[in-house]
Amino acid sequence: AEAPAKEAVCKACHGEGGKKPLMGAYPKLAGQNKEYLVSSLKAYRDGQRQGGQSAVMTGQAKMLSDDDINALAEYYSKQ
Amino acid sequence: AEAPAKEAVCKACHGEGGKKPLMGAYPKLAGQNKEYLVSSLKAYRDGQRQGGQSAVMTGQAKMLSDDDINALAEYYSKQ
Numbered sequence A, B: 001a002e003a004p005a006k007e008a009v010c011k012a013c014h015g016e017g018g019k020k021p022l023m024g025a026y027p028k029l030a031g032q033n034k035e036y037l038v039s040s041l042k043a044y045r046d047g048q049r050q051g052g053q054s055a056v057m058t059g060q061a062k063m064l065s066d067d068d069i070n071a072l073a074e075y076y077s078k079q
Helices: A007-014 A034-045 A054-061 A066-077 B007-014 B034-045 B054-061 B066-077
Strands: none
Touching (some): A034 A054, B007 B054, B007 B066, B034 B054, B034 B066
8 A cells, every 4th residue: 555645754763664663662563453553543642641652652643633543554554 | 482471361362472363453462572562561551551442451461570571572572
């Protein structure tokens, strides 16, 4: 599937197709369950996740619409 | 690697080797970055994650010691 517009931002930390995160503390996204990716992104967006790198991710997720979240979760689940 | 003792509990929802979760809302764990798995489990254990299935996971993670978390993260990162 063609990468969604905002994928370039995710790629910076999670790597091409979410396969090679920059740091071990960041998760691989490739092949993850779409529904889980949607619920995680929404949890970050709603400020429901603290700890670890959540501050960074909360900031990122706040810039995503439901459609962005759906498109990105679909894309990464297919990698 | 031989599965850690408490892996049977994880397997019930995340599937053999964390490869086939029962529901799309649960994440695949196989091949995930070990450091990320440790930080996620500790975030659940410390009640730092709400939303999604966090209530279930918080309950599970509260039963894990640091050594359990380390062994499980190591195991799943190698699947």
